[in-house]
Amino acid sequence: MLKVASVVLLLSSCDVFACFKTLKVGTNENNWPPYLIKQGNTFVGAEVDTVNAVFKNSPFCIEWVYFPSLSRVQQELKTGHIDITFAASYTKARAEYSYFTDVYRDEIMLLYKHKNAKNVVDLVTLFENGATVAINRGSFFGAEFEK
Known part of the structure; x- marks a missing residue:
């Protein structure tokens, strides 16, 4: 037993x-x-x-x-x-298809460029100058970038 x-x-x-x-x-x-x-x-x-x-x-x-x-x-x-x-x-x-938790870390997204490239002050200028931008597909970089 x-x-x-x-x-x-x-x-x-x-x-x-x-x-x-x-x-x-x-x-x-x-x-x-x-x-x-x-x-x-x-x-x-x-x-x-x-x-x-x-x-x-x-x-x-x-x-x-x-x-x-x-x-x-x-x-x-x-x-x-x-x-x-x-x-x-x-x-x-x-x-629309997911739930979000509370924020668990804050993050600030920045652009950076090659040191010999023209100065860029904002996203509008960047795109007006025909710059090539590399991004992570599917990522969100803010409302201004989405425009």
């Missing part, structure tokens, strides 16, 4: 460590120190630490999933193939 009780106790204690559900966290980043760095099949960094802290005492496990662009991450979130993404700017369009 003691052996049966021990086995039942052991099996029931294992359930404490089991995941109620595994949440998929989508990212298009793999080398964005200190926020997210992919090391083999593992992701590390401040964003990983933040997500892990949020779900530390929950019944959910986290699985990180890499995609080639933020546009793809957003599409996967929109269709329900992933559950969460991070470091997302709030927009009305995104709010």
Whole structure:
């Protein structure tokens, strides 16, 4: 009888460590120190630490999933193939298919240029001068940039 009780106790204690559900966290980043760095099949960094802290005492496990662009991450979130993404700017369009947490870090987006390029004072001048701009597809850089 003691052996049966021990086995039942052991099996029931294992359930404490089991995941109620595994949440998929989508990212298009793999080398964005200190926020997210992919090391083999593992992701590390401040964003990983933040997500892990949020779900530390929950019944959910986290699985990180890499995609080639933020546009793809957003599409996967929109269709329900992933559950969460991070470091997302709030927009009305995104709010149509997702919920947002409170802000967990503030960020200021800046442009930078090659040191030999003409000075740029604002986005309008940048585009009027026919400049080439590199962006992360699907990212939000503010209302002025969207225009």
